Amino acid sequence: MRVWKKLILYFLLIVTSIIMFFPIIYAFMISFMTGGEILSGKLLPSTFSLDNYVKVFDRLPLFNYLINSFVVSLGVMLGQLVVCSLAAYAFVFISFKGRDFIFFLFISTMMIPWEATMIPNFFTIQKLDWINTYQGMTLPFFALAFGTFLLRQHFKTIPKELHEASQIAGLSKFGFFFRVVLPVSKTSLVTLGAYGFLTTWNMYLWPLLVTTNNSVRTVQIGLKQLQSQEVATEWGVVMAGVIVVIIPTLLLLFLGQKQLQKGLTQGALK
Amino acid sequence: MRKSSKFGFLALLLLSLFALVACTNSDSSSSEKDGNEGKTEKEVVTTEEGKTVISFWHAMSGAGQTSLDAIVADFNASQDKYEVQAEFQGSYEESLTKLRSVGGTKDAPAITQVFEVGTKYMIDSGFVEPIQNFIDKDKYDLSQLEENILNYYTVDDQLYSMPFNSSTPVMLYNKDAFKAAGLDPEKAPETFSEVIDAAAKLKTDDMKGFSMLTYGWFFEELVATQGGLYVNEENGRAGDATEATFNGPEGLNAFNFLDTMNKAGTFGNFGTNWDDIRAAFQSGKVAMYMDSSAGVKGIIDNAPFEVGAAYIPYADEVKRNGVVIGGASLWMSKGIAEAEQEAAWEFMKYLTTPEIQARWHLETGYFAINPSAYEEQNVKDAWEVTPQLKVTVDQLQSTEPSIATQGALISVFPESRQQIVTALENLYQGMDAQEALDAAAEGTNRAIEIANKTK
Numbered sequence: 206m207r208v209w210k211k212l213i214l215y216f217l218l219i220v221t222s223i224i225m226f227f228p229i230i231y232a233f234m235i236s237f238m239t240g241g242e243i244l245s246g247k248l249l250p251s252t253f254s255l256d257n258y259v260k261v262f263d264r265l266p267l268f269n270y271l272i273n274s275f276v277v278s279l280g281v282m283l284g285q286l287v288v289c290s291l292a293a294y295a296f297v298f299i300s301f302k303g304r305d306f307i308f309f310l311f312i313s314t315m316m317i318p319w320e321a322t323m324i325p326n327f328f329t330i331q332k333l334d335w336i337n338t339y340q341g342m343t344l345p346f347f348a349l350a351f352g353t354f355l356l357r358q359h360f361k362t363i364p365k366e367l368h369e370a371s372q373i374a375g376l377s378k379f380g381f382f383f384r385v386v387l388p389v390s391k392t393s394l395v396t397l398g399a400y401g402f403l404t405t406w407n408m409y410l411w412p413l414l415v416t417t418n419n420s421v422r423t424v425q426i427g428l429k430q431l432q433s434q435e436v437a438t439e440w441g442v443v444m445a446g447v448i449v450v451i452i453p454t455l456l457l458l459f460l461g462q463k464q465l466q467k468g469l470t471q472g473a474l475k
Numbered sequence: 476m477r478k479s480s481k482f483g484f485l486a487l488l489l490l491s492l493f494a495l496v497a498c499t500n501s502d503s504s505s506s507e508k509d510g511n512e513g514k515t516e517k518e519v520v521t522t523e524e525g526k527t528v529i530s531f532w533h534a535m536s537g538a539g540q541t542s543l544d545a546i547v548a549d550f551n552a553s554q555d556k557y558e559v560q561a562e563f564q565g566s567y568e569e570s571l572t573k574l575r576s577v578g579g580t581k582d583a584p585a586i587t588q589v590f591e592v593g594t595k596y597m598i599d600s601g602f603v604e605p606i607q608n609f610i611d612k613d614k615y616d617l618s619q620l621e622e623n624i625l626n627y628y629t630v631d632d633q634l635y636s637m638p639f640n641s642s643t644p645v646m647l648y649n650k651d652a653f654k655a656a657g658l659d660p661e662k663a664p665e666t667f668s669e670v671i672d673a674a675a676k677l678k679t680d681d682m683k684g685f686s687m688l689t690y691g692w693f694f695e696e697l698v699a700t701q702g703g704l705y706v707n708e709e710n711g712r713a714g715d716a717t718e719a720t721f722n723g724p725e726g727l728n729a730f731n732f733l734d735t736m737n738k739a740g741t742f743g744n745f746g747t748n749w750d751d752i753r754a755a756f757q758s759g760k761v762a763m764y765m766d767s768s769a770g771v772k773g774i775i776d777n778a779p780f781e782v783g784a785a786y787i788p789y790a791d792e793v794k795r796n797g798v799v800i801g802g803a804s805l806w807m808s809k810g811i812a813e814a815e816q817e818a819a820w821e822f823m824k825y826l827t828t829p830e831i832q833a834r835w836h837l838e839t840g841y842f843a844i845n846p847s848a849y850e851e852q853n854v855k856d857a858w859e860v861t862p863q864l865k866v867t868v869d870q871l872q873s874t875e876p877s878i879a880t881q882g883a884l885i886s887v888f889p890e891s892r893q894q895i896v897t898a899l900e901n902l903y904q905g906m907d908a909q910e911a912l913d914a915a916a917e918g919t920n921r922a923i924e925i926a927n928k929t930k
Contacts, residue, residue, distance in 0.1 A: 240777040244757035264541060327576060336582060414573060417530065417582070418562045430563050433537030436839060437773030438750055 236445040257445035274423040280343040281405040289352035297360040315350045359393040395464045526558040529585035542838040557818040578602040585819040590803045592888035604809040607633040609820045636804040637823045640841040642769040643798040650781035652762040663785030667732040674741040677762040683743030686764040691892030697729035705883035722916040728790040730908035768867035769840040784863035797874025799882040887922040894918040
């Protein structure tokens with residue numbers, strides 16, 4: 206009976222994982238196919254030739270794009286962690302007049318869609334002469350209401366006694382933040398970091414808006430350049446580009462899976 | 476006490492908000508002025524060797540970008556006065572949006588590629604220098620360029636932008652399927668009723684007879700080839716259009732044509748994506764469909780069967796008028812340094828030479844805007860191998876110049892095309908042809924009205 210149960214369980218797991226993974230596998234297969242093979246709807250390429258990969262590196266400065274994406278994503282990730290954790294600390298451990306009001310005002314900005322603030326943000330960046338710079342691409346994303354909210358909820362679970370004890374022990378406000386609050390919220394920080402990194406990695410419109418040449422452009426714009434509008438698109442080359450672009454994110458996911466899972470489930474249980 | 480302090484705080488917050496808004500306003504106006512002042516000083520970016528550097532914003536991705544980058548590199552190597560930097564800015568829509576936000580400032584490029592339906596918007600925007608000024612100054616001979624392409628971009632007898640990548644629709648068909656259905660593969664159906672008959676014969680269990688991408692451009696072409704106008708005021712060229720006229724008899728003809736086949740089950744609807752309808756054709760799910768001339772070469776290279784190209788169909792009771800060109804043209808910015816404009820003009824002239832146009836035509840499938848390119852040996856050789864390319868050029872050159880084939884000029888074209896897409900989708904769902912068309916016309920009228928008011 207137990208064997209049966211396990212068998213069914215594993216069968217379902219395998220089927221769902223195949224369904225989930227199919228798009229990536231198909232993209233992987235297409236990256237080896239020629240134009241005719243793709244359009245006639247084949248699932249497996251006739252030969253595993255690397256032509257498309259050669260073409261994609263030939264056509265685009267893909268390495269530069271990858272480095273830019275890394276710099277921008279890491280920048281946003283670190284910026285968000287610093288700004289959000291400090292803000293959340295203030296909202297939890299420092300009492301001042303109108304704290305709750307400011308907090309709710311802050312949270313309510315989550316209701317404003319990003320697209321609505323895009324144009325004012327763009328003008329700010331333009332006036333600062335930050336077009337084609339890393340700071341123009343990262344800075345507008347540092348203050349994240351969602352991140353502050355996530356960390357605030359976690360900080361609230363830290364017992365008041367701990368705060369009082371640290372005060373008695375003579376820790377400064379910053380010492381308490383740095384040596385007590387941050388270490389105990391590691392999982393939430395990892396979750397927020399991964400979230401920030403991945404969303405930035407996948408961003409398209411903002412990097413396109415604030416860059417006018419290839420110097421600081423990210424991979425997503427590179428992928429867009431591979432697709433044509435009126436002329437037939439060479440999907441093989443596009444998919445080769447996609448595979449190259451998702452490898453770093455997949456690696457990150459595999460390496461950080463344990464932490465990420467812990468962070469997400471802990472958040473969910475609370 | 477607490478309450479009042481809370482209100483006081485709120486008031487303070489509001490006040491600071493206003494102050495902020497006011498600040499940004501004054502900021503923007505002052506720095507805009509700064510930008511203009513900077514322009515009057517005519518600062519020109521130069522390379523170490525003293526070449527004038529200009530940027531060229533384009534929306535060519537994929538094969539078009541590869542070809543364009545090579546042409547730009549050749550131009551830079553061909554002389555030692557100018558350096559053009561070609562920079563990709565996203566799709567046509569995205570790059571136009573970007574241009575809107577930087578137009579008239581120092582971040583604006585010297586040359587921008589804008590799609591054909593953005594023509595009216597660009598003219599009204601005020602940040603472009605009509606190309607005509609340079610043509611007159613330089614005594615450039617316009618007659619060497621393709622008349623039917625120039626017609627589109629000529630407004631009030633002025634050529635505003637230099638045509639660059641131009642395409643028209645063509646009808647592609649599966650010759651093998653024609654043979655299998657007992658039709659003559661060398662003679663494609665020409666009129667609406669001939670296409671309907673052929674579609675009925677071609678239909679098998681897994682193959683539909685005819686299809687058209689659900690995209691406003693093809694509908695515009697079906698109307699224009701019957702001599703019908705899209706909007707009033709002579710297609711918007713005599714003055715600002717105020718009303719859509721595509722729901723007249725010509726538009727209804729086109730809708731009925733599609734409706735007849737749809738009801739008979741010989742029409743295949745493959746949605747709004749170019750790649751989807753092409754995949755359907757290549758995998759034998761549809762025997763005839765309309766595509767852009769720029770896509771023809773890719774289809775022929777990849778199709779596992781023989782592909783035929785033909786003129787787009789027209790209504791039986793009228794004579795064929797021809798096609799309106801689509802694609803994009805190059806616009807020169809106003810308010811930039813004279814040296815930069817000179818550089819832009821030199822580059823545009825370089826682009827229109829027969830050798831470059833021949834190369835462009837062969838590498839991308841777009842038309843050569845300079846017809847003498849077709850006399851080049853490499854084009855002749857290529858036509859020998861793929862005679863279908865010649866069909867697309869013949870169709871353009873046999874077009875009768877008229878207001879209908881000159882193409883409509885309205886600033887809200889993207890919105891109007893969206894209305895047509897909705898109308899086509901409704902038609903395929905079974906809505907009455909006239910009713911669907913009227914709804915689209917009404918939506919277009921509303922958009923035009925708003926645009927004219929806010930102009």
